[in-house]
Amino acid sequence: MESFQGEHLHTAETCSGRLAPETCSVTRTLAFVGSKWTPLVIFRLRSGAKRYSELLQLLPGISPKTLADRLQTLEGEGLLTRTVHPDKPPRVEYALTERGRGLSDILDTIAEWAVT
Numbered sequence: 004m005e006s007f008q009g010e011h012l013h014t015a016e017t018c019s020g021r022l023a024p025e026t027c028s029v030t031r032t033l034a035f036v037g038s039k040w041t042p043l044v045i046f047r048l049r050s051g052a053k054r055y056s057e058l059l060q061l062l063p064g065i066s067p068k069t070l071a072d073r074l075q076t077l078e079g080e081g082l083l084t085r086t087v088h089p090d091k092p093p094r095v096e097y098a099l100t101e102r103g104r105g106l107s108d109i110l111d112t113i114a115e116w117a118v119t
Contacts, residue, residue, distance in 0.1 A: 035080075036106070036110065039069075040062070040065055040069060040070070040073050041073060041076075041077070042110050043062055043065075044058065044062065044070070044073050044074070044077065045077070045082070045099065045103060045106060045107050045110060046107070046110070047061045047062060048083060048097060048098060048099045048103070048107075049099065049104070049107050051098065052086070052096040052097065052098035053096065053097055053098075054094065054095065054096055054097075055070070055071075055074070055095060055097070058070060058074075058097070074097055077103070078097075081100055081102050081103075082099065082100060082102055082103035082106060083097050083098060083099050083100060083103050084097070084098050084099075084100055085097055086098070
Protein backbone atom coordinates (compact mmCIF):
# COMPACT_ATOMS: atom_id res chain seq x y z
CA MET A 4 0.00 0.00 0.00
CA GLU A 5 1.22 3.46 -0.79
CA SER A 6 2.15 5.72 2.09
CA PHE A 7 -0.51 8.11 3.29
CA GLN A 8 1.91 10.49 5.03
CA GLY A 9 2.42 13.94 3.65
CA GLU A 10 -0.83 14.01 1.71
CA HIS A 11 -2.88 17.14 1.42
CA LEU A 12 -5.59 17.25 4.05
CA HIS A 13 -9.01 16.66 2.62
CA THR A 14 -12.01 17.44 4.75
CA ALA A 15 -15.35 15.70 4.38
CA GLU A 16 -16.39 18.66 2.26
CA THR A 17 -13.50 18.34 -0.20
CA CYS A 18 -13.77 14.53 -0.34
CA SER A 19 -17.42 14.79 -1.29
CA GLY A 20 -16.54 16.76 -4.43
CA ARG A 21 -14.98 15.37 -7.59
CA LEU A 22 -12.09 13.75 -5.76
CA ALA A 23 -11.29 10.13 -6.59
CA PRO A 24 -11.04 7.60 -3.72
CA GLU A 25 -7.36 6.92 -4.43
CA THR A 26 -6.52 10.62 -4.02
CA CYS A 27 -8.67 11.31 -0.95
CA SER A 28 -6.46 11.20 2.16
CA VAL A 29 -9.41 10.23 4.38
CA THR A 30 -10.38 7.28 2.17
CA ARG A 31 -6.77 6.12 1.85
CA THR A 32 -6.16 6.40 5.59
CA LEU A 33 -9.32 4.47 6.44
CA ALA A 34 -8.32 1.75 3.97
CA PHE A 35 -4.90 1.50 5.61
CA VAL A 36 -6.21 1.52 9.17
CA GLY A 37 -8.99 -0.88 8.26
CA SER A 38 -6.64 -3.50 6.88
CA LYS A 39 -6.77 -6.77 8.76
CA TRP A 40 -4.71 -6.81 11.98
CA THR A 41 -3.54 -3.17 11.84
CA PRO A 42 -5.89 -1.82 14.53
CA LEU A 43 -5.26 -4.84 16.75
CA VAL A 44 -1.48 -4.43 16.55
CA ILE A 45 -1.87 -0.75 17.45
CA PHE A 46 -4.21 -1.58 20.35
CA ARG A 47 -1.73 -4.15 21.74
CA LEU A 48 1.12 -1.62 21.67
CA ARG A 49 -0.81 1.05 23.58
CA SER A 50 0.24 -0.31 26.95
CA GLY A 51 3.93 -0.03 26.10
CA ALA A 52 6.77 -1.59 24.14
CA LYS A 53 6.42 -5.24 23.21
CA ARG A 54 8.69 -7.86 21.74
CA TYR A 55 7.72 -9.71 18.57
CA SER A 56 7.04 -12.95 20.50
CA GLU A 57 4.78 -11.08 22.96
CA LEU A 58 2.75 -9.66 20.10
CA LEU A 59 2.38 -13.11 18.55
CA GLN A 60 0.93 -14.38 21.84
CA LEU A 61 -1.35 -11.36 22.25
CA LEU A 62 -2.74 -11.70 18.72
CA PRO A 63 -4.05 -15.27 18.40
CA GLY A 64 -4.56 -16.25 14.79
CA ILE A 65 -2.03 -13.88 13.24
CA SER A 66 0.72 -15.60 11.26
CA PRO A 67 4.36 -14.71 11.92
CA LYS A 68 4.68 -13.38 8.36
CA THR A 69 1.60 -11.19 8.67
CA LEU A 70 2.80 -9.77 11.98
CA ALA A 71 6.22 -9.02 10.52
CA ASP A 72 4.58 -7.34 7.51
CA ARG A 73 2.25 -5.24 9.71
CA LEU A 74 5.11 -4.14 11.96
CA GLN A 75 7.27 -3.18 8.99
CA THR A 76 4.42 -1.23 7.40
CA LEU A 77 3.53 0.57 10.63
CA GLU A 78 7.19 1.47 11.16
CA GLY A 79 7.41 2.77 7.59
CA GLU A 80 4.38 4.98 8.22
CA GLY A 81 5.98 6.44 11.33
CA LEU A 82 3.43 4.87 13.66
CA LEU A 83 5.84 2.71 15.62
CA THR A 84 9.52 2.40 16.40
CA ARG A 85 11.66 -0.69 16.29
CA THR A 86 14.42 -0.66 18.89
CA VAL A 87 17.22 -3.24 18.85
CA HIS A 88 18.84 -3.68 22.26
CA PRO A 89 22.46 -4.95 22.13
CA ASP A 90 21.82 -7.94 24.37
CA LYS A 91 22.94 -11.51 23.66
CA PRO A 92 20.84 -12.53 21.78
CA PRO A 93 19.66 -9.14 20.51
CA ARG A 94 16.31 -8.02 21.87
CA VAL A 95 13.94 -6.10 19.58
CA GLU A 96 11.03 -4.08 20.91
CA TYR A 97 8.24 -2.27 19.13
CA ALA A 98 6.52 0.81 20.54
CA LEU A 99 4.04 3.38 19.29
CA THR A 100 5.34 6.79 18.30
CA GLU A 101 3.45 9.97 19.18
CA ARG A 102 1.80 9.70 15.77
CA GLY A 103 0.84 6.09 16.53
CA ARG A 104 -0.62 7.05 19.91
CA GLY A 105 -2.66 9.74 18.15
CA LEU A 106 -4.03 7.15 15.75
CA SER A 107 -4.80 4.88 18.70
CA ASP A 108 -6.97 7.65 20.17
CA ILE A 109 -8.80 7.98 16.86
CA LEU A 110 -9.34 4.21 16.75
CA ASP A 111 -10.87 4.42 20.25
CA THR A 112 -13.36 6.97 18.95
CA ILE A 113 -14.19 4.74 15.97
CA ALA A 114 -14.66 1.75 18.31
CA GLU A 115 -17.02 3.76 20.52
CA TRP A 116 -18.97 4.91 17.46
CA ALA A 117 -19.19 1.33 16.15
CA VAL A 118 -21.02 0.06 19.24
CA THR A 119 -23.55 2.88 19.48
